[in-house]
Amino acid sequence: MTKKSIANLLPPREEAARYLENAKQILSEKAGKKDDLYADVKYVKMAAGTAYSAALLILDEYLKQKEGLKFIKPKSIEDYTSRVRKYDKKLLRLLVDVYDELHIIGYYHGTRSVNTIQLGLENVRQMLTYI
Template identity: 85%
Template sequence: MTRKNQGPALAPAEEAARYLENAKTILSEKAGKKDGLYADVKYVKMASGTAYSAALLILDEFLKQKEGLKFTKPTSIEDYTNRVRKYDKKLMRLLVEVYDELHIAGYYHGTSSARTIQLGLDNVRQMLTYI
């Protein structure tokens, strides 16, 4: 699949930031937040998946920078955590939190908690500083 009418490919950090911005837009325009809860879980799941994808883009780039030619794309969350742990324990902790907040609570379970999703988004933003 090719990118049509989008110009040259973005750098990994820019692409991850774009995903993160898309997730925030989905939440603000579609999910309907009231009293700290989102009204439409469908859009929370969509935004959580998008933001989690940004985290995986960040991790892939981080590992490419560390492993060079030996890099192969991780195939599981355990593979990501084991490999990232070798290089940076703080990034590994952020990954575990993002996995819990966005992938499990947000995408898989469809939490309506705005606080949980916001924590996940903030953690992805912190992960961006690593690439």
Template identity: 85%
Template structure:
């Protein structure tokens, strides 16, 4: 129970960074890498999902900062893209890339491509600078 209470003390940026670090650890410790491909898709999917959740935490905080008391958590990727796009096109492009690289290609399709997943992780890291 102490860990759960500790998590509540983390800032949104720290929590997102923790998710991102967990994704990297899953890949390095469990996915196995050889010749530019991951060996175990199960762990790639797990890491992609974890990293994508970091991106959503970042976007939620970004929208809270922009919208203040009017903020309501987005319910779909379309809602995220519409709202983020109102404020910053560069952030919107990162969102679209992360959605494709981690959520669709990494999680749903279960890619084994190290390059695709690493690009997605790098884009989430760039997003962290926005909060």
């Protein structure tokens, strides 16, 4: 079996944890840090996108567990937030924070702030406890 086919066999929690670990690895090996700022925004954006993907995997699994056969994959952040709101307010707050820290500030704007990205990664780690 190839690495790709092995990854597809992982349970959702382990797959999301793998994405999160990949994001941390990208930051530590490629982004470079100096004075609490990342040196290479390209790799910060890549890591932020990978970590945000982990959050979406977590949310998909969480909603599958809650909705069962009625589950349909959300198509927008608004869909995710409205559906998560029905079940857990703390997870909703984590989702909103991760969306801002990793997707908007990290991925789209390409922040160099170590603190912002690390906070986003920690919030994704907390989200893992929900599945």
